Amino acid sequence: MFDFLDVYPWLLPVIIFFGRVIDVSLGTLRIIFVSKGEKYKAPLIGFVEVFIWVVVISQILSRANDMVAYLSYAAGYATGNYVGILLEQQIAYGIVLCRIYTRKNGAELVQIINKLDFGATLTHGLGSTDAVDIIETVIDRKEMKTMERTLNEFDKNIFYVVEDVRTRQNGIFPKRKSILAQWRLGK
DSSP states (O other), X not given: OOTHHHHOTTHHHHHHHHHHHXXXXXXXXXXXXXXXTOTTHHHHHHXXXXXXXHHHHHHHHHTOOSHHHHHHHHHHHHHHHXXXXXXXXXXXXXXXXXXXXXXXXXXXXXXXXXXXXXXXXXXXXXXXXXXXXXXXEEEEGGGHHHHHHHHHHHOTTOEEEEEEESOOOSSOOOOOOOGGGGGSXXX
């Protein structure tokens, strides 16, 4: 399969490095999809991940006999972790619960959040020093940057926490845009 490596042996460390980068990055994504219960995406990614790993390992065991190949393997693994984290941040896959604490009028913030097409629930609480309004909203992780800007514009001293949510049901959520909507006639 890799007979050209007999002619160009210097390519082996390059193939090992990039194979590991792709393999480990896919592993990061697979773990995310497993944790989110994506029973079709995770096995598919796992298949590709393990296939790449087996190919790379077979080349290491059959041809690699120098420190450069071993270092390429380790460097590919480390770089794959970094790339996987960057991919995960860019994809921003999943749903989050944003719990917001403010001393300002929480009803106003709920209206602002509603204008963004997000549902929100307001409760009143007593903090360690003063009364606070607590607002909870469940949003797609991709929308968190928009939510952060909105919250900081509303209250510079706002406090909020964000938690991962596995599923959501029966709430007020923005309509999802169809991938095919951009090609529909009349748009």
